[in-house]
Each structure stands twice: as C-alpha cells, then as structure tokens.
Amino acid sequence: MKRIPCVLTIAGTDPSGGAGIQADLKTFQELKSYGMSVITSVVAQNTTGVKDVHHLPEHFLQGQLNAVSNDMPIDAFKTGMIANKNMMKVISEWLSEVKAPYVMDPVMVAQSGDPLIEKEAQAYLKEYLVPRTTLVTPNIPEAEALLDKSIESESDMQEAAKMIVQELGAGAALIKGGHRKGKAIDFLYDGERIHSYEAERIDSSNTHGTGCTYSAAITTYLSQGYSLPVAVKEAKFFVTEAIRHSFDLGKGSGPTNHFARREEVFKQ
C-alpha cells in the first residue's frame, strides 16, 4: 500500500490556534497529509497580538530537526517564523541533508504589527535561506523588505516575483496581495512565466494566520505530488474558503476556518 504523504513545518507557535505551527498542522490534517512540526519559538499570542516570545536554544532546534529527519520521511516542508540568525544557521545546515520541496513563508511581522524576526536576521534569510527554496511566499511588506523596493501596482508585484527568483535565487516566488485593496490577487513566478490567482476580497477582519494557512496548504499539495502552479491554485481556493467561513473568535482579528470546505460547516 502507498504510504501517506508526510509534511513538516518549522515555525513558531500560536496558543490561540490561528497562526504558526497550530495553523499549519490543522491545514496538513484537513488536506490529508501526515503533519509533523519543529518549533523555533514559543510565542504567547492571541487574536489581539503578541504578548511574549521565548526562542528555543539552537541545540534544541537541532535536536528536533534530527529527531524528525532521522526517523520520518519528509515529502515537503515549510518554514515560518525563524526569529534570529543562529536559528537560521541551524536550519541552513539541516537543509543540505533534506531533498524535498521547501516552501518558505518569510514571516516578519504579525498582523497586529508585532515583529517576529530580528531586523539583522533579514539579511541572513535573504542570502542563505531564500536561494535554497522551492518557493517563497511573501506578502507585500515582506517582498518590499526582501527587495528594498516599494510595491504598489499589480505590475510591481509581478516584477517583484521575478526579482526574487532572478536576483535572490529562490526557486519560485508567490507575491500575495492580501494587503492591497480590491480583488485578492496573487502572482507566482516559477522561473518560466507569471501565473495569477484571483479571488474576490471577502469583507472580514478575521484573517489572523492566512499567510501560514496558505503556505501550509501549498506545502501539503506539493507533498502529494501536485505541480507548483496547481498546488498554489488549490491552496488559494482553500485559503479563500477559510477566510469566507472565518470565526468571530477572540477580541481581535479572528482565525480562519480550516474546515471550511466540509459540507456540514457550509450549512451552519
């Protein structure tokens, strides 16, 4: 019998369950791959913002990475919050041992405005991790930080996707348009051509964890053997429905709904 595809997230936590490791694992489960996780930082956060952060020591990050890769198959993996250069170095060394599609969500700032990466680590991420990726999925402020360039129009987004591949060496780049007004359009450059993914903008403030959920869905579909453009298409559908059926939970920006595609949820 064919085994279940196995997918790994390396990221920070969200005890309120909307973003980070928790959002990733829910997505993996919902889309039917076997989910695994390595924690970089334990974050005391909820729908209103980040209260405190504890970065795990590097030897502990290394220990978790070894524990997974010495024992389990990895068919695709993603990284989310990697707060500092030391953790990036550990992950960068580990990358040489793993031959699976790598999706990087270059998490920099939470929706609440709280920083999730040390400023000086951005240069390391760009130089040593981005060139090892299959796909990088920045939102507009993250793409602007990676390229040191302002991005306003759809053609700026397409140009930025190309630059992240051609100048920074990413395998592919998906620029997400969640931070703009109007339709929710994202652009993928896969080294050959631009693909666009469009959805209507949903009038909801419950978008905590959308970027995590989207990149986790792409990674799951890659673990199942879908091509990159199709994995992004399916993941875009998943995240759009998750926003459409998002929850009014907590006092701030509520979480997306990871089981929005289930029939019983649509009927509620």
Ligand SMILES: Nc1ncnc2c1ncn2[C@@H]1O[C@H](COP(=O)(O)OP(=O)(O)O)[C@@H](O)[C@H]1O
């Ligand atoms: N209100 C919305 N309605 C529909 N799609 C949205 C909305 N907000 C964000 N998206 C989509 O959610 C995904 C995540 O995008 P974005 O919010 O830019 O990333 P991040 O969560 O990393 O800041 C993208 O596909 C984007 O187009």
Ligand SMILES: Cc1ncc(COP(=O)(O)OP(=O)(O)O)c(N)n1
């Ligand atoms: C631990 C952790 N990782 C990432 C984020 C940012 O999540 P994202 O999907 O970009 O969604 P927002 O929080 O920006 O809506 C996070 N908050 N925590």
